[in-house]
Amino acid sequence: VPSDALPEDRRASLQSALAELRASMLAKADFPEGQMAIGGLAMAIRNWDAAQAAFAEASFMDPQLVEAWTTRARIAAALGDVGEATAILTAAREKNPDNPEIASQLSQTLLSQGRARDAVPLLRAVLATRPDDRETRLMLATALLQTGDLMAAGVEIDRLRQVDPTRAEVLVLQGLRQVFANDLAGARETVAELRQRYPLLRLPPQLEAISRSP
Numbered sequence: 001v002p003s004d005a006l007p008e009d010r011r012a013s014l015q016s017a018l019a020e021l022r023a024s025m026l027a028k029a030d031f032p033e034g035q036m037a038i039g040g041l042a043m044a045i046r047n048w049d050a051a052q053a054a055f056a057e058a059s060f061m062d063p064q065l066v067e068a069w070t071t072r073a074r075i076a077a078a079l080g081d082v083g084e085a086t087a088i089l090t091a092a093r094e095k096n097p098d099n100p101e102i103a104s105q106l107s108q109t110l111l112s113q114g115r116a117r118d119a120v121p122l123l124r125a126v127l128a129t130r131p132d133d134r135e136t137r138l139m140l141a142t143a144l145l146q147t148g149d150l151m152a153a154g155v156e157i158d159r160l161r162q163v164d165p166t167r168a169e170v171l172v173l174q175g176l177r178q179v180f181a182n183d184l185a186g187a188r189e190t191v192a193e194l195r196q197r198y199p200l201l202r203l204p205p206q207l208e209a210i211s212r213s214p
Helices: 008-027 032-044 048-061 066-078 082-095 100-112 116-129 134-147 150-163 168-180 184-197 205-212
Strands: none
Touching: 032 048, 032 066, 048 066, 066 082, 066 100, 082 100, 100 116, 100 134, 116 134, 134 150, 134 168, 150 168, 168 184, 168 205, 184 205
16 A cells, blocks of 8 residues: 555654664664665665665675675666676676575576576586586576587486476477487477377477477
8 A cells, every 4th residue: 555545644653664764774784784674675665776776785795695696686687687687696606606596596697698608607516516406407408408518418308307207398308409419209209298298388499390290
């Protein structure tokens, strides 16, 4: 409910509470936690510039405060500035080279820009610390396909099939790899399995073509 739609007494009470909250936050502004709180409040009222400034200050005060970096990057990406998000996460990784969360978010940002080759080593670094992370392995297999490394992509797809053999995304990647490797018989089998398990699934054009071919 907008504050101006509240009764006068409740509106005054809300404004007083917000004023106290701002004062409390400003009193802690010399600490990273205080800047994080200010950034959170700015996000709540959709003041993105203020939020970015607060999270930037928090990451300057404490470069190991991963949440400050990743939140800045998410805001930048949400506002359509993927280049800025990439720059933020690259700087974050320089300060936190072993942090898998930063590496994962940076790899996703790179993939969204078509920079699969740059994303691959980051995804491998994440899997080195989180080998059971299926989503990261799925992204790695996708990135490897995009770079044309069919052998390495096949290794990752096989690993995914061992733990999640009927997942649609895994079967699609398997089918695409088979198409790119000119294994059309294998691709037809994969497409048939996809059609059986997921009859409403829209397939990539390469697999649609296989399903229509004699």
